[in-house]
Amino acid sequence: MVLEAGAAHDQGMTTSVPQGALRVSATEREPIVDRLQQAFAEGRIDKEELDLRLHLAMTARTRADLDAVLADLAPVPAAPAVPVPAGEPTAEQRVLAALAHVLGGTTLFLGPLVMLCTTARRSPYVRAHIVTALNFQLTLLILTIVTFGVGAIAYAVSWIVCGVAALLGLAGTPFRYPFTLRLVR
Template identity: 35%
Template sequence: MSDFDNVTVPPPAPAGDAPADQRTLSLVAHLLGIFTGFIGALIIWLVNKDDPQKGFVTDQAKEALNFQITVAIAYIVSTILVVVMIGALLLTLVWIANLVLCILAAVKANNGEAYRYPFTLRLIK
């Protein structure tokens, strides 16, 4: 089997109830995607990835990072397609999807539920 056979299947969510500080940091990781792209989630993931007690934060920051990388790729493709006149519509749709899905993920993370973005390339494992 190759490493790419199960690319579309999201990893399982961490089990257990997350403490309030981890839920807040996960909420911030998701919301920063609206304003900073993948940079905010990358910083949160890098700071917390080696701490085994911050499993929920690490998982949600990694999920936000993967989604923001996917959004960045979609923005690049849409910008190239502006030449064909469909890119402007795609840019708007990507922006709206990013906004809605980041807010939805932030609410779920604040409730202590692990959120998995749809249509996300799982590049960071």
């Protein structure tokens, strides 16, 4: 019998599997789990039902099993996207840009570096300010190391420059520090 099934497969014969009988992967379960958590947050289901449905979603083997978990929940309405002009930064972007400069003045290069790792993807405007602040602080650090600490006097001046940069960031204006190495792009 195994030989016959192999022979049928070798001859190019395939059987069609209904859509609901297809096996599901962990990637297909993730949006279901997210939707269940959202339904719980909306008050559509209680904690016990959330736990039960999460268990069913995580142990579902087929698409039909997974679809049954959300059968009585309304689909998530798509939120209309509010277009933002590409040239004009939002208030949040301006605050983040100013924060990059202020953190540069207070935490040296660590603040802008953390922001580069966490919030730089929000917009090109924010990234440009973060990179500018980071490059300035790295330049000051290199200057201090190369001059065996004498360059630390530049840090006193840097607070004023960082303050000006933060104000320009809040105003939505691009800013470049003078005499800065472009180490990070």
